[in-house]
Amino acid sequence: MEKLVVIGAGMASGRLLEHLFDAAPGAFEVTLFNAEPRGNYNRIMLSPVLSGEKSYAEIVTHDDDWYAQHGVTCRFGERVVNIDRDRKIVVGENGEVPYDRLVIATGSDAFIIPCPGHDLPGVIAYRDLDDTNKMIDTCGKPGARAVVIGGGLLGLEAAAGLRLRGMDVTVLHLSGHLMERQLDAAAGYLLRADLERRGITVMTEASTKAVRGTDAVEAVELEDGTMLPADLVVMAVGIRPSVAVAKAAGLTVNRAINVDAQMRTSDDSIYAVGECVEFAGQLFGLVAPLYDQAKVLAATLLGDDAAFMPKQLSTKLKVTGCDLFSAGDFAEGPGREDIVFRDPARGIYKRLVIEDDRLVGAVMYGDTADGNWFFGLIKDETDISDMRESLIFGPAYQGGSSVDPMAAVAALPADAEICGCNGVCKGQIVEAIEGGATDLGAVRATTKASASCGTCTGLVEQVLAATLGDDFTLPTAQPVCGCTDLSHEDVRRLIKSQELKSQPAVWQELGWSTPNGCHVCRPAINYYLLADWPVEYKDDPQSRFVNERKHANIQKDGTFSVVPRMWGGITSASELRAIADVADKYDVPTVKVTGGQRIDLLGVKGEDLPAMWADLNAAGMVSGHAYSKGLRTVKTCVGTDHCRFGTQDSTGLGIRLEKYLWGSWTPHKVKLAVSGCPRNCAEATCKDVGIICVDSGFEVGVGGAAGMDLKETEPLVKVATEDEAVEWTVASIQLYREHAKYLDRAYKWVGKVGLDWVRETLSDDVERKALVERFDLSQTIYRTDPWAEHTPRESASRFAPLTDLTLEAAE
Amino acid sequence: MSWIDLGAIEDVPLRGARVVKTPVGCVALFRTAEAEVFATSNTCAHRNGPLSEGIVHDRKVTCPLHNWVWSLETGEAQGADEGQIATYPVMVENGRILIEGDSVRKRNAA
Ligand code: SRM
Ligand SMILES: Cc1cc2nc3c(=O)[nH]c(=O)nc-3n(C[C@H](O)[C@H](O)[C@H](O)COP(=O)(O)OP(=O)(O)OC[C@H]3O[C@@H](n4cnc5c(N)ncnc54)[C@H](O)[C@@H]3O)c2cc1C
Ligand code: SF4
Ligand code: FES
Secondary structure, X not given: OEEEEEEOOOHHHXXXXXHHHHHOOOOEEEEEEEXXXXXXXXXXXXXXXXXXXXXXXXXXXXXXXXXXXXXXXXXXXXXXXXXXXXXOXXXXXXXXXXXXXXXXXXXXXXXXXXXXXXXXXXXXXXXXXXXXXXXXXXXXXXXXXXXXXXXXXXXXXXXHHHHHOXXXXXXXXXXXXXXXXXXXXXXXXXXXXXXXXXXXXXXXXXXXXXXXXXXXXXXXXXXXXXXXXXXXXXXXXXXXXXXXXXXXXXXXXXXXXXXXXXXXXXXXXEEEOOOOEXXXXXXXXXXXXXXXXXHHHHHHHOOOOOOOOOOOOEEEOOOOOOOEEEEEOOOOOOOEEEEEEEEOOOOEEEEEEEEOOEEEEEEEEOOOOOHHHHHHHHHHOOEOHHHHHHHHHOXXXXXXXXXXXXXXXXXXXXXXXXXXXXXXXXXXXXXXXXOOOOOHHHHHHHHOOOOOOOOOHHHHXXXXXXXXXXXXXXXXXXXXXXXXXXXXXXXXXXXHHOOOOOHHHHHHHOOOOOOOOOOOHHHHHHHHHHHHOOOOOOOOHHHOOHXXXXXXXXXXXXXXXXXXXXXXXXXXXXXXXXXXXXXXXOXXXXXXXXXXXXXXXXXXXXXXXXXXXXXXXXXXXXXXXXXXXXXXXXXXXXXXXXXXXXXXXXXXXXXXXXHHHOOOEOOOOEEEEEXXXXXXXXXXXXXXXXXXXXXXXXXXXXXXXXXXOEEOOEEEEEEOOHHHHHHHHHHHHHHHHHHOOOOXXXXXXXXXXXXXXXXXXXXXXXXXXXXXXXXXXXXXXXOOXXXXXXXXXXXXXXXXXXXXXXXXXXX | OOEEEEEEHXXXXXXXXXXXEEOOEEEEEEEOOOOOEEEEEOEOOOOOOEHHHOEEEOOEEEOOOOOOEEEOOOOEEOOOOOOXXXXXXXXXXXXXXXXXXXXXXXXXXX
């Protein structure tokens, strides 16, 4: 009988032996080595073992009887240390075994991030039964905390299992959304929301710096300094094919052991199967292709013809209640088109990717019933041109209907707040409607909803329409853009009341019809999110107009202009010298005094920006945000310091305000001015906020402008002290930040909500102070100089070309 | 076909772009989804706006100067505008971005 030695008793070799014994019982005398002290079991079912849904006994695939019946010599708990190909001998830890043919099925090793502390007790991978048992043991400790590094399939299954056993679990993930290799951002968002509902904390863009502890794990430290206390750290960041033995034996190994379509290695009597192989440049990490390989290898060993062919793969996550499905390829390559379907009410998202009338990829969350049907279309490369219209609705659907524009509002729960001013929820409005209030006026009268600032009017009307059906005709509100039917005001309101804190949350919960918005809605949504959730939301530069991404104004020839801040219009000889120096150094064609009391350097080359900023920073100057929907300038006049008419320190107040407000983002630009007397040399009466100093105090006006519309400020309040003037100014700007539609200048917003409402709101001492507090909180994050964040070297990547192929061609 | 390595996929921001200088002029290299890249001329056919500075959405870019929207796949102007920009074959392999070499080489008038 031929001697067959198998290294590794894993999922691939288990399947191989089954095929072999079925087809030709007694053809081989088999010796089976396994480093784990046990035989073949269903590794993928470790997750149900961890969560307690299954026991180890239930997942064993081959037991002692089976091995005995087929005459397999089991050498479990013994690692193979060497292969002597000349003598055709396998060397195990406990001795040698000769072979006629040899199968390597060593699988993979879990990758451990080599950060400081990675070898502390309590840091484990998630690969085998021992790891699983260690996790289960730690769960027994009351109040135990686990940090799972890696938000892919394995990490999330570990996290869900640990959580089910009562642990406090945090998942750290390096990229922007979970399972980014299988899911797009929208499905990743829904998955995250589901996990958070189970009490798992998810941190994305979290990079691990070190594991801390003296004798055992105590905490995980992140790159940004955050410390997360931990009794257990599970690293689930990836796997590496286990190829040490094959390499040492001199077999051809690239990223894994190279095999041909018959699973032969570079040595005629040695074969490999499973995760340890590389075929046609491809690696494998799911069982479906390994089973195909096992079948092919069994045929090869028995002298039959068979060839391995990699197929499309689909993925499911084995976390009970998280319904996701992904298959095929949903990125890469031109010529593709998306079909997106969202149902916010039921938390459903589906996206199909089509190329040349064929389905090439599918991502689904919430409702995955049609997953296998789509997967079939992908695998069979079915021509879908006939069913394109209704494709996304699945095999059962005929005909196809458009998505209901009111779905987002209809989906809101009864306790969703609709009117922020008066704290009215959807349920109260529905109740009023059912009680006979069947138009806007009646709803206003009974509930006060939309009776104050009025920005929620659109939402109230949508609730009316959703409740009354055909009995109510919806006035046509201007939607944000083609990606949604909701107006700006509706979106703002819903972001607040539904606590939507990320772009994918907005796209999904409000039923956006595009994968990630467009150039019209994305900057608006980015602003709303950062204004409402300054701490939780991270500003997205890719959702900003080029000026706010490059921190300079783009010019018609693609160059930029640079305006440093000159607080309140005051400068000094050394600042002017520094400006002159950079003008010389970077060949600036034009230096101009602006209408905003500062100096503009025009015609700067994009790649010079970071270096120029560094020079200006060194001279103590910061960005003037001449490009931003944010605080621009605070113009002042010379005031009491020099002027014979000055009544208050207008220059000082202007500088104080500029230093307080700079860096803040607003719906449109915000300009201020402070004049020292009613002669108004700083032109304060045509600014978004303008202050006129008088003998008895400060007159604060709002809603002025001198651009396309010429608007005089309207008097807001008169106060006695400078502190009060600052408080009212800041509070009014915060009110504007929280309520206005993106790209509405302050005067337009005041025109919509009414000066009376603004004044009334700000007159409430508690509310005014709360507005200032919220502004201050936001400023802890945004009062920073964007120029200082871009050191010349680090920014090379954003401001200079990626490569220069003209040089290469010249050679 | 010869493919030229331009750099790592991470060098281009998600929903962003980088410029590549080539003998046929500046090419804008866009990244849309995690691993999806496109290359087009960096020059807007309207009035030469730098397209790499535009907002990238879906598989389109909006020119920063006057908001013309271009398809990254076909190079066609979208909506009511009419025009065409050049596109170049690119692909991602093992995390590297490759561009088809002949497409960016100066052609001799033969
Ligand atoms: C540089 C400057 C002109 C100058 O040389 O003085 C200027 C230049 C531009 N202004 Fe202005 N404005 C400048 C003061 C003003 C003023 C005067 C003032 O602030 O006292 C006004 C009228 C006051 C007002 O804003 O109400 C003004 C009203 C506008 C408007 C109309 C705004 C409106 O709501 O109607 C725009 C268009 C816009 O913002 O959408 C605009 C837009 C622009 C842009 C950013 C056009 C653009 O989008 O590219 C110009 C950039 C030129 C460039 O390439 O650098 N600029 N602009 C001034 C810079 C001030 C500063 O130091 O930051
Ligand atoms: C928790 C978990 C959940 C999973 N869930 C899924 C899923 O849902 N779907 C899916 O498709 N896949 C899943 N997988 C992946 C799947 O389990 C693997 O793809 C599969 O087990 C690989 O099979 P293999 O035979 O190549 O290697 P393995 O099953 O890893 O077997 C290799 C064996 O070789 C032994 N070995 C290694 N080196 C030596 C040596 N020198 N001497 C002796 N023995 C050695 C190892 O101890 C090991 O027992 C999951 C994996 C894990 C860990
Ligand atoms: S007035 Fe018009 S042309 Fe002059 S700087 Fe302002 S926007 Fe430009
Ligand atoms: S230059 Fe591109 S839109 Fe005008």
